[in-house]
Amino acid sequence: MHNTELSLTDLAENSPVCIEHDGSKVLVIRSGGRVFAYEDRCPHAFWPLSQGTVAGPIIECPGHGWQFDVETGRCLTSPAYCLKSVPSTVEGGTIVLQREEKSATDSSATVSHACS
Amino acid sequence: MRVTYYGQACTLTEAGGLRILTDPWLTEGAYQGTWFHTHLLADAGVRPEHVAKGIDYLFLSHEHQDHLDVATLKHFPSNIPVLICRFATTKFRKYLEVLGFTNIREVDSGQPLMLEGEVAVTIFSTAEYTNDSAILIEHNGVRMFNETDCKLAFGDLEKLSHLGIDIGFYMFSGANWYPILYDYPEDVMLEMVRLRRRSLLRSLVQRVKLTKPRFAVPAAGPCMVLAHDLLALNDERQGIFIDPEVAVRELGQSKLASHPLYMVATDVWDSDKGFEPHAPAALRVPRSEYIRSASERMAPQIAAARAAEPPAHSGLGDSLVKYFDALVGAQTESVRRKINAKLAFDVTGPQGGKWTVDFSLSNGNFVREGILPDWTYKIEVEDKLISPFVTGQEPFFEDLLLSLRFRCSRRPDQYNEPLYHFLYEPDPEKLQNWYAQH
Numbered sequence: 001m002h003n004t005e006l007s008l009t010d011l012a013e014n015s016p017v018c019i020e021h022d023g024s025k026v027l028v029i030r031s032g033g034r035v036f037a038y039e040d041r042c043p044h045a046f047w048p049l050s051q052g053t054v055a056g057p058i059i060e061c062p063g064h065g066w067q068f069d070v071e072t073g074r075c076l077t078s079p080a081y082c083l084k085s086v087p088s089t090v091e092g093g094t095i096v097l098q099r100e101e102k103s104a105t106d107s108s109a110t111v112s113h114a115c116s
Numbered sequence: 117m118r119v120t121y122y123g124q125a126c127t128l129t130e131a132g133g134l135r136i137l138t139d140p141w142l143t144e145g146a147y148q149g150t151w152f153h154t155h156l157l158a159d160a161g162v163r164p165e166h167v168a169k170g171i172d173y174l175f176l177s178h179e180h181q182d183h184l185d186v187a188t189l190k191h192f193p194s195n196i197p198v199l200i201c202r203f204a205t206t207k208f209r210k211y212l213e214v215l216g217f218t219n220i221r222e223v224d225s226g227q228p229l230m231l232e233g234e235v236a237v238t239i240f241s242t243a244e245y246t247n248d249s250a251i252l253i254e255h256n257g258v259r260m261f262n263e264t265d266c267k268l269a270f271g272d273l274e275k276l277s278h279l280g281i282d283i284g285f286y287m288f289s290g291a292n293w294y295p296i297l298y299d300y301p302e303d304v305m306l307e308m309v310r311l312r313r314r315s316l317l318r319s320l321v322q323r324v325k326l327t328k329p330r331f332a333v334p335a336a337g338p339c340m341v342l343a344h345d346l347l348a349l350n351d352e353r354q355g356i357f358i359d360p361e362v363a364v365r366e367l368g369q370s371k372l373a374s375h376p377l378y379m380v381a382t383d384v385w386d387s388d389k390g391f392e393p394h395a396p397a398a399l400r401v402p403r404s405e406y407i408r409s410a411s412e413r414m415a416p417q418i419a420a421a422r423a424a425e426p427p428a429h430s431g432l433g434d435s436l437v438k439y440f441d442a443l444v445g446a447q448t449e450s451v452r453r454k455i456n457a458k459l460a461f462d463v464t465g466p467q468g469g470k471w472t473v474d475f476s477l478s479n480g481n482f483v484r485e486g487i488l489p490d491w492t493y494k495i496e497v498e499d500k501l502i503s504p505f506v507t508g509q510e511p512f513f514e515d516l517l518l519s520l521r522f523r524c525s526r527r528p529d530q531y532n533e534p535l536y537h538f539l540y541e542p543d544p545e546k547l548q549n550w551y552a553q554h
Binding site: 044 | 316533
């Protein structure tokens, strides 16, 4: 498996996309000019969040309306949950989704955030 | 295949010589007198003793009173085959056994079960912690899907879409107490209700879009509230119980391939003939007008039912302490930490008092007298309403909350799902397993 790349210009603000990466579906979203990547799966009933609606920094699951903070992955509906972050960087005009074991250490370039 | 609708999630499916009845709630005034059908079944001439005749199989999706009505079930023979989903615990099955049913068939989720007449049923379990399920009935290439109140996993709905559903019955409304019973300021409440209704309708459209039935019927979820002190909950600005006609309109405006169908009690869908309206015209008047009339007509019955409610038993406080001490004490430390709540009860009435269940303690005495200043969830309720639940007379604590006859607050203003799970089914093993996986 390799890193997965997509062009930043293909990702409009607040218009999430789903891409295949490392055998999984990944939600990639640009919010406030920054890029975030998460497993594309709502932890509630496993709907693809990439088909959800986005309002500002919040994405709402199409299935049953669970809401998530795009920047942190934290579930706003049921705070016990959060989205699984996928390590990603922006290099030039390219978004790079990294394999788990090769997550970036360059904090300035890392644009995805795990819940804490 | 012929499907008759009897309100909420109740459908009679006739196919292959079999008559399968789903979730028969055929009386009024569920949940301590609060819940009535969207249209009173009596206005459509529906009587439980008539519907119960000649039924070959019952499917019961879950224990909620608007799906499993003890008064309706008394009209069925005790040996009728009852199909239920095999859940993580046997609580639901045991409840049916206590009601006297002797022929309960638990079916694994997603596994088709072949009945007589080449009729196949498949039961799907919810993705949630609750014990809830949906049913697919197939005969001769025709498929009827009844989602009931069940929130299925995306993968199960996707499978259904590949099979090809002819008619689907879908939950379309809120069926709980959030946010309507919380102590939000009026302007905040109105906005939350608006957003909640928007989200519920969006969810309906998405589930129909995903499963692609030929006909989509908004069916389960809402109730009509007729008690005068709760009438505002029917209001579209103040309540989450959506008018089925609004749901049909929403589906229509979404321009899906599915044909939205507004079915009222006794209406029929036939796979050969299509939709057959049978409900009287009186049921098709505007909802606000219907509710006003129904409330006036039912007022004497509601008043009589409330007057007949037994008082709280003496020693209610001791029962409440014992009830929660035992249930909380049975949980593992990690589950208690996960719940991490201070659940306060402000109980009014002659047997009333104030207590707080503190999940953060570990000394076996979890209930304190009084309301702790750092409570996180507070329930204000009448003594006579909570009394049967803390004595074990009523086995499902959520039924108290679904009565909508209480008020609540939470601090911080966040959903505590582990606390809800505990109140729903405090089975220590189930909770432990759930939180080991989630």
